[in-house]
Amino acid sequence: xxxxxxxxxxxxxxxxxxxxIISRAIKEHxxxxxxxxxxxxxxxxxxxxxxxxxxxxxxxxFRPEPLFGAIQxxxxxxxxxxxxxxxxxxxxxNNKEAKRLSRYxxxxxxxxxxxxxxxxxxxxxxxxxxxxxxxxxxxxxxxxLVIVDAVSRFLENLIKKNSAEDESFENGLLExxxxxxxxxxxxxxxxxxxxxxxxxxxERFRFISSLKxxxxxxxxxxxxxxxxxxxxxxxxxxxxxxxxxEKMQELIKEIQNISKEWKNARRSSDNQ
Numbered sequence: 527x528x529x530x531x532x533x534x535x536x537x538x539x540x541x542x543x544x545x546x547i548i549s550r551a552i553k554e555h556x557x558x559x560x561x562x563x564x565x566x567x568x569x570x571x572x573x574x575x576x577x578x579x580x581x582x583x584x585x586x587x588f589r590p591e592p593l594f595g596a597i598q599x600x601x602x603x604x605x606x607x608x609x610x611x612x613x614x615x616x617x618x619x620n621n622k623e624a625k626r627l628s629r630y631x632x633x634x635x636x637x638x639x640x641x642x643x644x645x646x647x648x649x650x651x652x653x654x655x656x657x658x659x660x661x662x663x664x665x666x667x668x669x670x671l672v673i674v675d676a677v678s679r680f681l682e683n684l685i686k687k688n689s690a691e692d693e694s695f696e697n698g699l700l701e702x703x704x705x706x707x708x709x710x711x712x713x714x715x716x717x718x719x720x721x722x723x724x725x726x727x728x729e730r731f732r733f734i735s736s737l738k739x740x741x742x743x744x745x746x747x748x749x750x751x752x753x754x755x756x757x758x759x760x761x762x763x764x765x766x767x768x769x770x771x772e773k774m775q776e777l778i779k780e781i782q783n784i785s786k787e788w789k790n791a792r793r794s795s796d797n798q
Contacts, residue, residue, distance in 0.1 A: 527628070527681055529559045530600050530607060531670050532593070533637040534575060536561040538667050548675060551684050559674060564588070567595035576640060585641035593636070593647045600634050607632040609653045610673070612666035613642060616655030619673065623656070627673070628680035635673060637666030698751040700744060702735035734780050741784045752781075 531539055539561050543549060551557045565573040569591050576586040600607055608630045617623070627633060636643065636652070648655065658669045678684055705716040719731045740748045 527557050527630070527678070528604055528607070528632040529557065529674050530562060530604065530632070530634040531559065531637060531667075531674075532562045532564055532596050532600075532634065533665075533667055533670070534564050534639060535637075535665070535667055536563045539671065542671050543674075547684065548678060551678060551681075556681060556684055557674075557678055562596050562600065564592050564596055567592040567599075579641060587641050588638055588643040588647075590644040590647050593643060594651070597634070597647075597651050604632040604634070607634045609634045609636065609651055611636045611638070611643065611648055611652045611655045612657070612669040612673075613638065613655050614657050614660070614662055616657040618660075619656050619658045619669075619676075621676070624673070624676040625680050627677045633673075633677070635666070635670040637670050639665045698747065699736045700740045700747065702732040703739065737777075737780060738784050738787075741781070 533539060543552065543559055543561075548557075548559075552559060564575050568575050569589060575588055575592040577589050579585055579587050597609065608627075610627075610633060612635060636647075656669070656673070658672050663669065705720060709716050709721070717731065719727050722728070737748075740751065
């Protein structure tokens with residue numbers, strides 16, 4: 527897979543790409559990441575790529591000519607490249623979107639600064655706009671690295687298939703907790719079940735751990751997970767699930783235990 531990244535700060539990106547799994551993937555030719563300096567397509571010898579915005583308001587904007595030049599240069603090498611503008615106004619990036627983007631052979635990521643880019647470039651040459659979250663960053667370089675990293679994980683031979691499948695969000699829940707040596711650290715012990723060798727018991731422990739973490743940290747994901755069982759969004763899904771099989775009834779009991787734990791934690795916090 528080929529990633530092309532258009533930026534005015536190429537060294538910022540290159541520093542990250544020299545480390546970790548992404549660096550190994552580049553060296554082993556599993557992915558290719560090309561960093562394009564927008565100033566190579568500047569409108570004058572001073573390297574100008576931006577200008578004042580028409581209308582009222584402050585701030586600068588990337589001019590269309592340099593971006594058009596960079597886009598055309600990429601299209602000559604990668605005619606089927608999928609062009610993405612990284613902007614807070616874009617659709618929310620998540621695990622599902624990363625998997626979708628991994629199906630493209632070539633992606634171009636446009637990193638803006640200041641107030642963004644001229645709307646005519648978005649209208650005429652951008653295939654989609656993407657945001658990595660509801661907050662404002664100083665530029666698109668960090669989002670570009672986030673997308674390269676997240677998308678690359680779904681490419682064949684980059685990481686073990688079962689490792690990707692066990693990650694957070696892959697099955698609708700956050701990933702379970704992990705432990706390593708020593709067995710006891712500052713009075714806290716590794717759960718006995720994880721050292722039992724009983725794979726079925728370990729699998730159940732990890733599922734409950736995953737369910738609990740999702741309930742406490744991401745109640746929105748927890749609700750989506752519950753609705754995925756087909757109970758509907760009526761608010762009576764617990765009663766509906768109780769009519770399911772034994773496995774579902776066990777799930778309800780665990781959810782009720784987690785709910786009690788949450789209420790107790792709230793009471794304890796309120797009393798402090």
